[in-house]
Amino acid sequence: MNRADDEGRVTLSDVAREAEVSISTVSKVLNGHSHVAASTRERVEELLLRHGYPRGRRAGADAPLIEIVFHQLDSPWAMELLRGVEAVAAVRGAGVVVTHSGSRHAPGPEWIEAVVRRRPLGVVLAFSSLSPELKQQLWSRSIPFVVIDPAGDPDLDVPSVGSANWAGGLAATRHLIEQGHRRIGIITGPEDMLCSLARLDGYRSALTMAGLEPEASLVEFGDFHAEGGYLCGGRLLAHEERPTAVFAGSDLQALGVLEAARVRGLRVPEDLSVVGYDDLEIAKWTSPALTTVRQPLREMAEEATRLLLRPRDDKSPLPTRLELSTTLVVRASTAPPPQG
Amino acid sequence: MNRADDEGRVTLSDVAREAEVSISTVSKVLNGHSHVAASTRERVEELLLRHGYPRGRRAGADAPLIEIVFHQLDSPWAMELLRGVEAVAAVRGAGVVVTHSGSRHAPGPEWIEAVVRRRPLGVVLAFSSLSPELKQQLWSRSIPFVVIDPAGDPDLDVPSVGSANWAGGLAATRHLIEQGHRRIGIITGPEDMLCSLARLDGYRSALTMAGLEPEASLVEFGDFHAEGGYLCGGRLLAHEERPTAVFAGSDLQALGVLEAARVRGLRVPEDLSVVGYDDLEIAKWTSPALTTVRQPLREMAEEATRLLLRPRDDKSPLPTRLELSTTLVVRASTAPPPQG
Incomplete structure (x- = not known):
């Protein structure tokens, strides 16, 4: 079966009619066959373009794709x-292909094979710890890529979008200090x-600037997930001199802290103020709604994609680092401390 | 490099052996070359089909894709x-292309054009209100599709996966009745x-079976989002004879109910029991953790994808309806009613 015909029957007929050639001629032009008069080819190509056929169809390029790769989809x-x-x-007009690399720190070798066959316009990598192999594989195949890097740990030789x-x-800390x-x-x-x-x-800087002494026992390292927030929050709330x-550190960790407070009979914000980080959709609907630091995740992804899609010479490098600002969003989980 | 060879090395050898022709002949058939005897072509094509080679490979198909389309990504x-x-x-080994149709009830015409060019193995539609046009477009282009239909409103002529x-x-209701x-x-x-x-x-059936009279004033219709849960929950809790x-109806609506309870000073589950629906990741991390009805969303999507990928003759239809079961997950948001 003739592929060109099969793909865009209606438009091809229209083009043939308008160009006053046979459908088979249009199809030959599309398929890059040589025995078509130059003037005919030109006319047909011009019409194909006008009817929305991108140049250089036939393989990969005819259905433009952007790839995004995650460690975790959950x-x-x-x-x-x-x-x-x-x-x-x-x-x-580009499709988005989603890949999930799972526990591995980069997608496996079958991924790069598939990417090469899909010939995407570019790849957005939603993790920052790129292996030298992965970078080399993408570079050697001239596949542009940008890292979205909320982890703030960009490779200096890799274009990335992060936030402050x-x-x-x-x-976040200043807001709490201002509340007293x-x-x-x-x-x-x-x-x-x-x-x-x-x-x-x-x-720490916010505390120091306010004349407060940072205290090592009030610092916990979580996992950015709710469970870590619950465990670390439990430790902080069990502190002899409990923080107010x-x-x-993240909205999910804040969920864990809310639960750690609830099981101890502490009300938020009356007994305990909580600030999250990220401003996920869910932050509006925690009980109470979460005061949080908005990390512009969607805008970061948009920026990364724009970088990949912007017209450029094959050789011109992508900019190395773009950092978007974070903003405090005040909702109902923060209030002045209880009178002690 | 010979593309056909590159695409399916192992199976191509098998096909060549079974058809008693050279690999190069199989490749010629795949590539649509003309100098292959008709009987040979037929035999090889039949074997390619049986071995799961969709007709009309060559482009797109060498990097197999599955499409999933959502109304809303949020x-x-x-x-x-x-x-x-x-x-x-x-x-x-298939890539997943994600499309978001936005406010429209089906992706626009440019979507079907892109899909035709990408030639996916199939399309998973994550919404049930399919327009006749969309169905016709997919049918006429022989693109298999399955609807994931948590809305429970399947077209009878469309293969779909839902839940009970x-x-x-x-x-959910029986659980609450059992709690008293x-x-x-x-x-x-x-x-x-x-x-x-x-x-x-x-x-209603659970109530009736327990000898309880369903009461119209205790029924609210929300929007499956947190805001609807908050508004409807507020109305229920403002009821003169407040429900216990x-x-x-959904985990997001349950979040809204938790907040409606909190702003009224009602404790969950001491003063009010709440049951969600869906068992989203977040249901483990609400305060308190949510008792909910688990809707096997991921399994539904897996099943839909398996349906698309299973080997079949070109003409054999997909099964019309597959329904997965729901299960109650008891956590901390339900308890016996307060002593009145």
Whole structure:
């Protein structure tokens, strides 16, 4: 069966009629056959373009794709990032292919094979710990890629989009200080992630700038998930001199802290203030609604996708680092500390 | 490089052996070359089909794709479904293309054009209100599709995977009755969705079977989102004779009910029991953790994808309807009613 005919029957007939040639001639032009007069080819190609046929169809290029790769699909993060990629890709008529690398720190070798066959316009990698092999594989195949890097730990030789973690930690802590809190606990992320350390440093700087002494016993390292928030929150709340506020480091960890408070009979925000980080959809619907630091995940993904899609010479490199700002969103989980 | 060879090395050898021709002949058939005897072509094509080679490979098909289309990407549902599709597709080496149709009830005309060009193995549609046009477009292009239909409103001429909504409503309500509740409110979904009505009927049947009179004033129709749960929950809790339990119809609506309870100073589960529906990831981390009806969203998506990927003759239809069971998951948001 003739492929060109099969793919776009209606439009091809229209083109043939308009160009006053046979459908088979249109099909030959599409398929790059040589025995078509140059003037005919030109006319047909012009019409194909006008009717929405991108140049260079035939293989991969005829159905433009953007790839996005996640470590984990089970975090609400993933959806925010996917929405950003999808929104920008849709405008450009590109499909979005989602891959989930699972526990491995990079997709396996079969992934790069599939990507090469799919010939995407580019790849968005939603994790920052890129192996040298992966980078080399993408470079050697001239597949452009951008890293979305909420972890704040970009490779210097890789284009990435991140957000302002230190400033976010600072803003969260300042907000609590302004409410009158003096004993403020923090649950940051894993100790080996730069974003955890940047948020922690922002917290410490806010305390120091307010003349408060950061206290090592009020610092916990979680896992960015609800369970970590629950465990670390439990430890902070069991503290002899209990903090009146906790900066939870992520919205999921904040959920865990809310539960740790509830099981101890502590009301939020009356007995304990809680600040999250991320501003996921769910942050509006926790009880109470969560004061949090908005990390512009969707915008980061949009920016990464725009970088991949912007017209450029084959050789022009992508910019190395783009950092979007974070903003404090005040809702109902923070209030002045109880009168002690 | 010979593309056909590259695509399916192992199976091509098998086909060549079975057809008693050279691999190069099989490749010629695949590539549509003309100098192959008609009888040979027929034999090889028949074997290619039997070995799972869809007709008309060559382009697109060498990087197999599965499409999934959502109305909305902003519900936690979407991620569960995507995970299911991705898990099954990955095992088969297929990429997953995600499309988001937005406010429209079906993806626009440019979508079907893109799908035709991408030539996916099949399409999973994560919504049930298929327009006749969309169905016709997919049928006429021989693109297999399966509907994931948590809404419980399948077209009879369309293969779909759903779950047992009536049984879910029954189980949720029975659980509350067993805890000793007699005044039980329900917030079901929109009135025009069959799943809403099925869950509501399950609720009514559970009441009736327990000798309780269903009360119209205790029935609210929400939107399956947190905001609807908050508004409807507020109305139920403002009731003169307040219900001691609410079956919230979805986990997101349950979040809204938890918040409606909190702002009224009602403790869950001491003063009010709440049951959700779906068992999203978040249901483990609400405060308190949510008793809910588990809707096997991921398994539904897996099943839908398996249906698309299973080997079959070109003409054999997909099964019309597959329904997975729902199960009650008891956590901390339900307890006996307060002593009145």
